[in-house]
Amino acid sequence: MTKGPTFRELWTFRYHKFTHIVGKFWSFAVKYLQLRRLKSRLGNRPLVAIILSEQMGDIIGCEPVAREVRKRHPDGYIIWVVREAYIDLVKYNPTLDGFLIEKCPGERVQLLRSGIYDKVYNLHISHRKCKYCPEDPINPIADQLGVTFDNYYHRGDLLYIFSQIAGLPALTADPVMYIPESARQAVQSRNLPSQPIVIHCQSSHVLRDWPASNWNQLVQWLLATYPYPVIEVGLVPTVTETNPRFLSLCGQLSLLETAEVIGKARLFIGIDSGPAHMANAMNTDGVILLGQLFDFVDYLPYSGRYKRGEGVTILNDYGHPCAELPYAWVQEATQQRLGQPKLV
Structure with missing residues (x-):
């Protein structure tokens, strides 16, 4: 029999919920006033919001949306609404005028209801709620198109689908990452070996991962077979x-330092994750490991170069999770990308 939450756990949750909701309303009020002051300075320039606040890969993959919105609003003051952890992914984008940090989806609903934005391009699917807030985020365009969390990958890649639910044409452009000189210098100061093979082994979702034993075996083979060094990036080490x-x-590494390291790689090998989107946006050749994700069997998250199959090998043992992807497939695909082995 499953036990319910204890008295302490229940009141801890209620305390966090109360403080979060109070903080949300305070944050909403502060941001609303800031945006009102901004609009008073803009004159006739419209305040345009692109809303895609979370998931690293989603934000990287949907970068072309900023360029499309700029074409539509050449005189607009365009901001990207984003969670604090992902600021750097939009901060240096030259087509944007700024960004706004989102506290939670509940705050997003409050700002949208206020009418503070003159034009909104909302790339979020409906009903991804904050765990504390009562507001239910709705995207009427997504609902009209019938796009839900259960079927969005059946419709195409992230950019292709999210641009449509934002009210834009279905975009297929190559994503771009904008790396500031500070990130380049930070990476350069590490004196990393040139032409590394960069790997990323662990995502935010276990269904996307490949076994640690396979990664260790692959790295041992790479080091024994090729002259290239191997660098692992990410949050938690696997190898x-x-x-x-x-x-x-x-x-x-910061997000942009990670992208810079990937951009200098001889080859990127990784699971479906933010760094894989970085490799696509940085024009780095890749071997990408996919597998069944919930009900999505035959899906491809990437637009641009990787969608066209340029410089990339996408591995997917259809109907099986990534964890069951045969090791031999990954080794063979890597060898095809790197060329004839040269013993060290």
């Missing part, structure tokens, strides 16, 4: 290799 030509930078 335990002690070879001096292997380097773990997990948890040591």
Whole structure:
């Protein structure tokens, strides 16, 4: 028999819920006043909001939306509404005038209801609620198109679908990442080896992951077969290799520093995750490991170069999760990308 929450757990949740909701209304009021002051300075320039606040890969993949919106509003003051963790993904985009940090989906609903924006391009699917707030975020265009969390990957890649639910044409452009000089210098100061093979092994969702034993075996084979060093990026390390030509930078890089490292790679090997979208946007050749994700069997998240199959090998044992992807497939695809092995 499953036990319910304890008295302490219940009141802890209620405390966090209360403080979050109070903070949401305060944050909404502050941002509303800031946006009102901004609009008073803009004169006749419309305030245009692009709303896609979370999921690293989604934001990277949908970068072309900013360029499309700029074409439609050449004189507009365009901001991207984003969660704090992902600010750097939009902060340096030259087609944007700024960004707004979103506290939670409940706050998003409050700002939309206020009518503060002159034009909104909402890339969110309906009904992804805050765990504390009562507001239910709705995207009428997504609902009209019948796009839900249960079927969106059946309609196409992230950019193709999200641009449509924002009220734009179905976009297919190549995503771009904008790396500031500060991030380039930070990476350069590490004196990393040139032409590394960069790997990313662990995502935010276990269904996307490949076994650690396979990653360790792959790294050992790479180091024994090719002259290239191997660098692991991400938050949590997976590979335990002690070879001096292997380097773990997990948890040591910012988002844009990670993108810069990937951009200098000889090859990127990774699961479906934010860094894979970085590799696509940085024009880095890749081997990408996919697998069944919930009810999505035959799906492709990427637009642009990776969607066209340029410089990438997409591996998917259809009907099986990524964890069951045969090791031999990954090794063979990697060898095809790197060319004839050269013994170290």
